[in-house]
Structure formats: C-alpha cells, structure tokens
Amino acid sequence: MTMNIIFIFSLSMLPLMIFACPINFGYVRNITQFDPTCFNTSSIISNETQCCHTLKSLFSLGLAQHLNVSSMFLLPDNHTSVSCLKDFQVELASLEVPTHWVPTCLDPEYFVSSPSFCDRIESLDDWFRIAGKKTSIDSFCKDNLNLSNNHCVNCLTAIRITYRNDLMPINHSNAESCLLLAQLYAAGSVNIHGPESKDVASCIFQLNGTIVNMGM
Ligand SMILES: *[C@@H]1O[C@H](CO)[C@@H](O)[C@H](O)[C@H]1NC(C)=O
Ligand SMILES: *[C@@H]1O[C@H](CO)[C@@H](O)[C@H](O)[C@H]1NC(C)=O
Ligand SMILES: *[C@@H]1O[C@H](CO)[C@@H](O)[C@H](O)[C@H]1NC(C)=O
Ligand SMILES: *[C@@H]1O[C@H](CO)[C@@H](O)[C@H](O)[C@H]1NC(C)=O
Ligand SMILES: *[C@@H]1O[C@H](CO)[C@@H](O)[C@H](O)[C@H]1NC(C)=O
Ligand SMILES: *[C@@H]1O[C@H](CO)[C@@H](O)[C@H](O)[C@H]1NC(C)=O
Ligand SMILES: *[C@@H]1O[C@H](CO)[C@@H](O)[C@H](O)[C@H]1NC(C)=O
Ligand SMILES: *[C@@H]1O[C@H](CO)[C@@H](O)[C@H](O)[C@H]1NC(C)=O
Numbered sequence: 368m369t370m371n372i373i374f375i376f377s378l379s380m381l382p383l384m385i386f387a388c389p390i391n392f393g394y395v396r397n398i399t400q401f402d403p404t405c406f407n408t409s410s411i412i413s414n415e416t417q418c419c420h421t422l423k424s425l426f427s428l429g430l431a432q433h434l435n436v437s438s439m440f441l442l443p444d445n446h447t448s449v450s451c452l453k454d455f456q457v458e459l460a461s462l463e464v465p466t467h468w469v470p471t472c473l474d475p476e477y478f479v480s481s482p483s484f485c486d487r488i489e490s491l492d493d494w495f496r497i498a499g500k501k502t503s504i505d506s507f508c509k510d511n512l513n514l515s516n517n518h519c520v521n522c523l524t525a526i527r528i529t530y531r532n533d534l535m536p537i538n539h540s541n542a543e544s545c546l547l548l549a550q551l552y553a554a555g556s557v558n559i560h561g562p563e564s565k566d567v568a569s570c571i572f573q574l575n576g577t578i579v580n581m582g583m
Contacts, residue, residue, distance in 0.1 A: 370559035386444070388451035389437065390429040392458040394563045398425070398574060406464040412509060424572035426455055426473060427550065431562035434555030438491040440548055441480040485544040486537040498533040504576035508553040510560070512570035519570040526553055526571070 399504045405418035429451070434440055442448045456469040480489045488494050503525035512519045526549045534545035554567040561567070 386446035386450050388447060388454045389442075390433050390451055391412070392429055392455050392533075394428060394432075395425065395455070395458045396462065397563075398568060405468065406459075406462075415471070416538050418432075418468050421574065422468050422472045424574050426452075426575075427547065427572055428554070428562055428568060430478065430547075431555035434551050435562050439480060440489060440491075440551055441484060442478050443480060445475055445479050448478045451475075451478070470580070485534055485541045485548050488534070488548055489543075491556060496546070497537075498529060501535060502529045503562075504529050504549065504553045504557055508557045508571065510558070510566070512558070512566040514569060516547065520555065522570060526550060558580065 375578050404413050405421055419480065428500040430441065433442070438469065442451060452469055452473055452475055453471075456466050460466050486497065488497060502558065504522070507518070508522040510518075526546070530542075530545040530549040534549065535542055550571055554571045555562045558566050558571070
C-alpha cells in the first residue's frame with residue numbers, strides 16, 4: 368500500500384524533477400541597479416537592443432554557473448530551458464523590476480544544447496578539442512578583472528580573439544553563439560573567482576552599475 372503510494376507519487380513528480388532548472392538564480396538579488404533605464408519601473412527611456420543585451424548577460428551568469436558544475440555550455444532540452452527562464456523571471460519579479468523583457472528578449476530554444484550552436488561545441492571537452500587548453504582567455508581572464516586596470520580590457524580582447532580566430536572560422540554564421548561560448552568559458556571555467564563574482568559580472572558580461580555582495 369505504502370509502496371504504491373510512493374510509486375504513484377514518484378511517477379507524478381518525475382516530469383517536474385527532470386525538467387527542473389539546474390541553475391540557482393539567487394545571484395540576481397545581489398546585483399542591483401545595473402541598468403536603470405531597463406529595470407526601473409518609473410523609467411520611460413528604454414532601448415530594447417540595450418535592455419535585451421543586459422538581460423542576456425544577466426541570464427548568462429547562470430549559464431556560466433551551470434557550465435562550472437556540469438561542464439556543459441547550454442541546457443539539455445527545451446523544457447529545462449523554459450523552466451530556467453521562468454525561474455529567472457520569478458527572481459526578477461521579486462525585485463520588483465519589469466519582467467516583460469524576459470519573453471521579449473530571451474528565446475528558450477536559443478539556450479538548448481545542440482551541435483549546430485557554435486561548431487559542435489557542447490561540452491568543455493568539445494571546447495578543449497577545438498580551441499585547446501591554452502587560449503589567450505586562459506592567460507588573461509583568470510584574475511583581478513576590475514574595471515580600473517588593464518586586466519579587464521585584456522580579458523575582453525582575449526575573448527574576442529579566441530572566438531574570432533579559433534571558433535568562428537569553422538562557420539562564419541556562428542559569430543554570436545561562439546562569442547557567448549567564449550564568454551561562458553572565461554566566466555565559468557577560467558576565472559578563479561567563479562561565475563558569480565564581480566570580475567565576471569562587471570567585466571566579462573559588462574553588467575554596469577552597482578553590484579553588491581558579489582565575491583571579489
Ligand atoms: C548574495 O549576498 C548574500 C549576502 O547578502 C550572500 O550570503 C550570498 O552568498 C550572495 N550570493 C551570491 C550568489 O553571490
Ligand atoms: C528610478 O528612476 C527614477 C526617475 O528617473 C529615479 O528618480 C530613481 O532614483 C530610480 N530608481 C532606481 C532604483 O534606480
Ligand atoms: C539602442 O542601443 C543600441 C546599442 O547600445 C544602439 O546601437 C542604438 O542606436 C540604440 N537605439 C536607439 C533608438 O537609441
Ligand atoms: C520550446 O518551448 C516553447 C515554450 O513552451 C515553445 O513555444 C517552443 O515551440 C518549444 N520549442 C521546441 C523546439 O519544442
Ligand atoms: C553554419 O551555422 C548555421 C547556424 O548555426 C547553420 O544553420 C549551418 O548549417 C552551418 N553550416 C555548416 C556548413 O555547418
Ligand atoms: C582594482 O585594480 C586596482 C589597480 O590594479 C587595485 O589597486 C584595486 O585594489 C583593485 N580593486 C579590487 C576590488 O580588486
Ligand atoms: C568552477 O569554478 C572554479 C572557480 O570558482 C574553478 O576553480 C573550477 O575549475 C571551475 N570548474 C570547471 C569545471 O571549470
Ligand atoms: C558599461 O560601461 C562601460 C565603461 O564605462 C561602457 O563602455 C559600456 O558601454 C557600458 N555598457 C552598458 C551596457 O551600459
């Protein structure tokens with residue numbers, strides 16, 4: 368009897384568990400006022416291109432966290448991606464910032480792992496196979512990327528060089544996806560302070576504004 372109940376219970380929970388988002392978006396609360404033109408309800412000026420750029424960067428911090436723990440750049444399937452965007456939106460809503468940008472700017476299908484996303488690079492192993500372990504990102508994005516010294520600029524240059532020289536030539540139409548992978552690699556694998564640090568948010572993903580409570 369008990370076994371049956373447990374069995375039925377487990378079966379009904381299964382879809383929820385399989386498609387639960389593996390990312391913890393708690394870091395969003397620690398970054399505030401990063402782009403007042405997009406995230407302030409009383410703001411009337413907003414530029415969709417710029418707001419979407421900001422939102423994509425903010426979401427990408429979560430993908431970097433996912434890369435760090437799973438060694439996979441993107442999410443396993445569409446359902447998981449949909450639940451991640453939902454969790455992300457809930458987190459933004461709790462900060463009372465306008466959330467209509469999430470469906471406007473982020474398409475769940477874009478964040479699903481697939482061989483066509485930047486030249487068959489889905490995992491860290493794929494990255495090492497194509498770009499090697501000694502890219503300029505490995506040299507320049509490790510540490511101390513605060514905006515007041517050259518380290519940040521050097522890291523951004525390293526990201527640009529790596530995705531243009533090592534990744535994009537294989538298929539020129541993949542520029543945007545290859546740039547994202549290079550940023551995720553720098554943020555989730557190379558930087559010693561990890562995907563939820565100030566280095567990563569303010570330098571690698573250019574989230575400007577006041578950042579509170581982010582490590583280093
Ligand atoms: C966010 O800030 C709190 C302190 O207010 C800290 O305990 C927590 O570790 C921070 N989380 C992240 C992801 O940085
Ligand atoms: C929101 O915008 C208003 C008007 O521009 C400004 O006075 C206020 O300080 C802003 N709030 C935040 C949290 O940025
Ligand atoms: C919106 O922002 C983008 C990027 O910052 C800029 O290229 C574009 O000209 C802006 N559009 C308007 C209408 O201000
Ligand atoms: C992914 O999910 C969204 C939202 O449910 C849906 O609109 C879209 O068609 C799905 N895409 C695929 C490839 O299943
Ligand atoms: C290049 O990438 C685009 C976009 O991902 C894809 O549609 C196309 O099939 C790719 N071309 C080759 C030759 O792999
Ligand atoms: C940022 O870099 C400057 C110059 O190297 C250094 O003096 C400062 O301590 C750094 N700030 C942080 C928060 O690491
Ligand atoms: C995860 O980040 C830490 C630094 O916070 C780093 O030492 C570790 O190598 C990263 N993991 C992977 C798989 O890259
Ligand atoms: C972030 O700040 C840098 C340097 O101050 C500036 O060049 C860049 O345009 C800003 N990005 C956004 C999205 O505001």
